Amino acid sequence: MDLLIFQAPILMVQASLDGILLGILFALIAYGMALQWGVMNIINIAQGELVIVGGYIAYFMYKAGIHPGFGIIVSPIIMYFVGWGLYKLVINKVVDRDLFISILATFGISILTQQLMNFIFGSDVVVAQSNFGTTMFFDGMVTLPNAKIFAAIVSIAFAIGLVIYMRKSKLGRAIRATAQNARAAKIMGVNTEKVYAATFGINAALCGVAGSLIAITFTLHPYVGLPYTVRSFMIVIIAGLGNLPGVALSGMGLGVFEEFADYILGTEFRIGSVFTLLVLILVYRRFKLSRKREYLK
Amino acid sequence: MKKNNLILYGTILILGLVAPFIFPGFKLQISFLWILIVLAMTWDVQGGQMGYNTFGNILFFGVGMYLCASVQIGMFFPLAEWTEAGGEKTFVHTPPQYFQGLLFGLILAGIIPAIVAGLIGYGILGLRGHYFAICTLGLGIAAGEIAGGIEIIGAGQGMTTPPWPKNIGDTELRSQFFYYICFGLVIFTFLFLQWAYKTRFGLVLNAIRDNEDKAEAMGIYTMRYKIIGWMVSAFFVGIAGGLMGNMVGYIEPVEVAFAGPTFGVFMVLMAILGGKGTLWGPVIGATVFHLFKEGFWTFFLGWQYVALGVLIVVIVVFFPEGIMGWLREKYPEKFGEVIDEADRKAQVELK
Numbered sequence: 167m168d169l170l171i172f173q174a175p176i177l178m179v180q181a182s183l184d185g186i187l188l189g190i191l192f193a194l195i196a197y198g199m200a201l202q203w204g205v206m207n208i209i210n211i212a213q214g215e216l217v218i219v220g221g222y223i224a225y226f227m228y229k230a231g232i233h234p235g236f237g238i239i240v241s242p243i244i245m246y247f248v249g250w251g252l253y254k255l256v257i258n259k260v261v262d263r264d265l266f267i268s269i270l271a272t273f274g275i276s277i278l279t280q281q282l283m284n285f286i287f288g289s290d291v292v293v294a295q296s297n298f299g300t301t302m303f304f305d306g307m308v309t310l311p312n313a314k315i316f317a318a319i320v321s322i323a324f325a326i327g328l329v330i331y332m333r334k335s336k337l338g339r340a341i342r343a344t345a346q347n348a349r350a351a352k353i354m355g356v357n358t359e360k361v362y363a364a365t366f367g368i369n370a371a372l373c374g375v376a377g378s379l380i381a382i383t384f385t386l387h388p389y390v391g392l393p394y395t396v397r398s399f400m401i402v403i404i405a406g407l408g409n410l411p412g413v414a415l416s417g418m419g420l421g422v423f424e425e426f427a428d429y430i431l432g433t434e435f436r437i438g439s440v441f442t443l444l445v446l447i448l449v450y451r452r453f454k455l456s457r458k459r460e461y462l463k
Numbered sequence: 464m465k466k467n468n469l470i471l472y473g474t475i476l477i478l479g480l481v482a483p484f485i486f487p488g489f490k491l492q493i494s495f496l497w498i499l500i501v502l503a504m505t506w507d508v509q510g511g512q513m514g515y516n517t518f519g520n521i522l523f524f525g526v527g528m529y530l531c532a533s534v535q536i537g538m539f540f541p542l543a544e545w546t547e548a549g550g551e552k553t554f555v556h557t558p559p560q561y562f563q564g565l566l567f568g569l570i571l572a573g574i575i576p577a578i579v580a581g582l583i584g585y586g587i588l589g590l591r592g593h594y595f596a597i598c599t600l601g602l603g604i605a606a607g608e609i610a611g612g613i614e615i616i617g618a619g620q621g622m623t624t625p626p627w628p629k630n631i632g633d634t635e636l637r638s639q640f641f642y643y644i645c646f647g648l649v650i651f652t653f654l655f656l657q658w659a660y661k662t663r664f665g666l667v668l669n670a671i672r673d674n675e676d677k678a679e680a681m682g683i684y685t686m687r688y689k690i691i692g693w694m695v696s697a698f699f700v701g702i703a704g705g706l707m708g709n710m711v712g713y714i715e716p717v718e719v720a721f722a723g724p725t726f727g728v729f730m731v732l733m734a735i736l737g738g739k740g741t742l743w744g745p746v747i748g749a750t751v752f753h754l755f756k757e758g759f760w761t762f763f764l765g766w767q768y769v770a771l772g773v774l775i776v777v778i779v780v781f782f783p784e785g786i787m788g789w790l791r792e793k794y795p796e797k798f799g800e801v802i803d804e805a806d807r808k809a810q811v812e813l814k
Contacts, residue, residue, distance in 0.1 A: 260779075265592055267779055270731065270735075270775065271776050271779045271780050274771075274772045274773070274776040278771075281772060285766075392604065399597055403594075435612050438611075441608065444605075445587065445601050445602050448587065449586040452589040
């Protein structure tokens with residue numbers, strides 16, 4: 167086969183590095199999803215849309231003349247309240263219901279958000295220029311935009327910060343207690359309603375950070391949210407809930423897979439390969455478990 | 464009861480048969496309504512009767528649509544050149560060719576998606592609950608993305624379906640023709656499902672919904688029934704897709720064929736609106752939804768998808784039992800449920 171990637175091994179380095187940096191971003195989004203899934207038992211299809219909304223906040227800062235890098239501070243603050251409001255409006259009514267209800271309700275939110283973004287921000291593909299420059303390796307054969315490196319460092323910093331916050335703070339303890347057993351936590355005096363709202367807010371804030379990083383490293387478009395949801399779902403089911411190193415690793419793995427799929431199959435199959443991989447992973451796990459007469463729970 | 468049913472079915476049948484003459488301007492819209500009813504009813508086989516909430520039935524819709532069009536064209540002309548020519552009419556079907564192609568196309572559009580459903584179903588019907596839902600969601604979108612990359616069926620640009628042959632009538636006759644095929648399909652689907660729900664098959668599906676582990680413990684091969692259920696859905700959805708492609712006249716991978724955000728969600732929404740797990744629920748839900756959609760969406764011009772999003776959230780969060788569920792709560796005796804008043808009072812007192 168006449169594939170450039172195997173003839174020029176340097177391209178593999180490029181794809182792998184791109185993939186790892188991209189994967190760290192995915193892992194950050196997936197961390198938010200794992201958090202709300204574990205605590206509230208909700209799968210949020212609108213996760214990707216939260217990311218894109220967060221990205222647009224950074225983009226509008228860029229439009230207003232502020233450096234989009236500051237989006238990582240502004241975006242999570244705004245998104246926290248967006249998430250909190252979303253919880254109070256809709257999510258609190260689906261928390262202890264069937265999971266499918268939450269999937270469908272958030273799917274509705276996702277369609278709604280997409281369309282609103284389409285009206286308010288327009289359907290053009292936008293990008294916020296960060297002017298961070300690029301770093302070159304191997305005589306310019308491998309180029310890495312500094313924005314991507316910045317994105318990876320910020321993601322790691324936020325993830326570590328959140329882990330510490332969950333371990334040390336009072337709210338973090340309350341969230342972990344609610345995740346273990348909501349009823350017992352309630353008896354012990356935890357206001358689970360507040361904990362849920364805070365969890366959803368933190369998740370939205372993480373999405374906001376990731377979104378503002380995507381705004382400076384990649385492109386934004388009102389309709390690209392769903393792939394981010396599916397990626398984070400995939401990362402969570404590979405890693406398992408509450409397995410943070412696993413989330414980081416599988417995020418990077420997914421990023422590398424995507425870059426290679428992009429090079430080998432072509433860009434038009436990139437999103438398709440992500441969704442196909444999701445189906446394949448689920449089918450693989452189902453057959454593996456069915457040998458033990460079990461199923462994915 | 465029996466006599467009432469006869470009157471009801473008779474009225475619907477006659478209304479359906481004469482509708483194109485009473486509302487000649489709405490023929491296409493009513494044909495779309497029949498298609499939507501088929502989609503909602505077949506979704507309900509999984510979502511309502513079997514308890515497997517799928518977003519992936521749109522996959523068979525798209526496969527049926529592409530397959531039907533490809534067979535119609537490929538039987539007589541080279542497919543690649545047809546899609547290459549785009550909208551230009553370099554190849555023209557003669558009437559016998561057209562109807563032959565349509566017949567074979569629709570038959571294959573039913574059979575092949577059913578086989579696909581069997582194969583995929585073997586893989587993913589072992590998943591349960593939300594894993595199944597997300598997996599099928601991925602499946603539908605993956606199919607759209609992949610179809611958008613295949614050259615022979617027009618890739619992202621899409622392809623046109625064969626136009627109605629010129630020398631046998633105008634577009635009036637065309638829409639009438641497709642109207643009756645759609646009506647026939649909906650009648651056939653309804654009668655088939657009505658019969659199927661009465662047999663052991665329907666009982667097993669309900670057993671799977673209520674408790675799959677117990678059903679398995681009772682010695683039912685649940686996998687087999689789940690696959691057959693999905694194949695049945697795929698068969699009808701595939702034919703509906705083939706018809707839809709011919710009525711629209713133009714197939715595009717993401718917006719028309721594998722249209723997850725429109726038809727893929729509509730079918731779920733219609734079944735839930737009407738009442739999951741009932742025979743009439745999806746029919747009522749689809750009718751109400753279609754009337755609402757066509758009647759009010761013109762007022763939201765451009766905002767219809769925002770309205771759709773709001774509608775999904777409102778229906779799912781506040782009205783999950785649907786119209787039939789609400790009726791059942793209100794008039795339980797009409798549904799053959801007997802309420803023991805003394806027992807109910809005792810229950811209330813206990814609370």
